[in-house]
Amino acid sequence: MNVFIFANSQEASQKVAERMIQAHDQENARVFGLATGSTPIELYQLLSQSAVDFSDSIAINLDEYYGLDQNHPQSYHTYMQNHLFRHKPFAHSYIPNGHNLDVDQEIQAYDQILKNHPIDLQLLGLGKNGHIGFNEPGSDFTSHTQLVNLTESTIQANQRFFNHNETVPTQAYSMGIASILAAKEIILLAFGEHKAQAVQAMVEGPVTPDLPASVLQTHPKVSLYLDEAAAHLLKQS
Numbered sequence: 001m002n003v004f005i006f007a008n009s010q011e012a013s014q015k016v017a018e019r020m021i022q023a024h025d026q027e028n029a030r031v032f033g034l035a036t037g038s039t040p041i042e043l044y045q046l047l048s049q050s051a052v053d054f055s056d057s058i059a060i061n062l063d064e065y066y067g068l069d070q071n072h073p074q075s076y077h078t079y080m081q082n083h084l085f086r087h088k089p090f091a092h093s094y095i096p097n098g099h100n101l102d103v104d105q106e107i108q109a110y111d112q113i114l115k116n117h118p119i120d121l122q123l124l125g126l127g128k129n130g131h132i133g134f135n136e137p138g139s140d141f142t143s144h145t146q147l148v149n150l151t152e153s154t155i156q157a158n159q160r161f162f163n164h165n166e167t168v169p170t171q172a173y174s175m176g177i178a179s180i181l182a183a184k185e186i187i188l189l190a191f192g193e194h195k196a197q198a199v200q201a202m203v204e205g206p207v208t209p210d211l212p213a214s215v216l217q218t219h220p221k222v223s224l225y226l227d228e229a230a231a232h233l234l235k236q237s
Contacts, residue, residue: 001203001216002223005231009191012225013042016123016187019223021052023121023185031058033122033180034084035133036076039189040123041083048087057090058117062124062133062180064096066147066171074161096145096173103147106173110145114179122183126190129153130198130211134174139212143176177215186222188213190230199226200233 006012020043023029032054034040061076070077077095085093094113100106124132131137134148148171150158155168162168180186190199202213203224216222 003203003226003231003234004223005226005228005234007228009039009042009189009227012189012191012227013040013046016043016189016225017046017050019187020047020121021050024052024054024057029120029185030056031060031117031120032090033119033175033183034059034061034080035123035125036061036063036079037125039125039191043123043189044083048084052088054088054090059085059090059093060113060117060119061093061095063148063172063174064098065169066098066173067101067169068098070095070097070099074166098169098173107145107147110173110175111179114145114175114182119183121185121187122180124180124186124188124213124216126188126195126198126202126213127154128157128194128198130201130213132177132180132188132213132216134172135177135180135212137210137212139177139209141177141181141209141215144179146174146176148172148174177212181215181219184221186216186219187225188216188222189225191227193229193232195230196233199224199230203234 064076068075096110097106129137136151150170159168201211205214207214207217
C-alpha cells in the first residue's frame with residue numbers, strides 16, 4: 001500500500017482529482033469505479049470544476065440501496081447525478097438498480113457489466129467498521145455482486161442522510177470484494193478521527209474478513225489518501 005497523508009481532506013481530495021485526471025488524460029484509463037457517501041463529495045466538486053472530459057469514459061458505481069427507486073432523493077443514482085454526472089457526463093454510467101426486487105437477475109446483470117468493462121481505477125471510501133462498498137465485516141473475500149444486509153452501525157451512520165420519519169434501508173446491492181480487487185488500481189479516501197481505528201487496522205492489522213478493507217493489503221496497486229486525523233494511529237505517521 002502507498003499511504004499519503006495530508007493536512008486536511010481538501011488537500012487529499014485535490015491530489016486524488018489530479019491522479020484521476022492523469023490516469024484519464026495520460027494513461028488512457030476509461031473505466032472508473034466510483035463511490036458515494038460524504039467522503040468523495042469534495043473530490044467530485046473538484047472534478048466537476050476541472051477541464052477533464054469523461055464523455056469517452058464509463059462509470060461503474062459500487063452500490064445502491066435495495067428498494068429505493070433511482071429518483072428517490074437518497075438513492076445513489078440521485079447522489080451521482082447531483083455531485084458529478086450532471087457536470088461531467090460519462091459515455092455510460094452504471095449503478096445497481098435498487099428498485100429491481102429480482103435479486104438474482106440484478107446480480108447477474110451487474111456482474112456482466114463488470115465483466116464487459118474491467119475497471120481501470122476504483123475509488124473507495126472506508127466505513128467506520130472497515131467496510132468497503134457495502135461489504136460488511138464477515139464478508140467473503142471471493143464475493144462478487146451481492147445483496148448485503150447492512151449492519152446496525154452502518155444503518156445508524158446513514159440515518160443522517162434521511163428524514164427523521166423515513167426508514168433507512170437495511171439492505172443494498174454491492175460489488176463484492178473480488179469485484180473490487182479486480183480493478184487495476186484502487187484509491188481509498190478516509191477522513192476524520194472516527195476513521196482512525198479502521199485505517200490503522202486496514203494498514204497494520206492482519207488480513208481478515210472481520211475488517212474487510214484489510215484485504216487491500218493483497219492488491220498490487222493501492223493508494224490511501226488520508227487526512228491527519230484519520231492517519232494519526234498509524235505507526236508510520
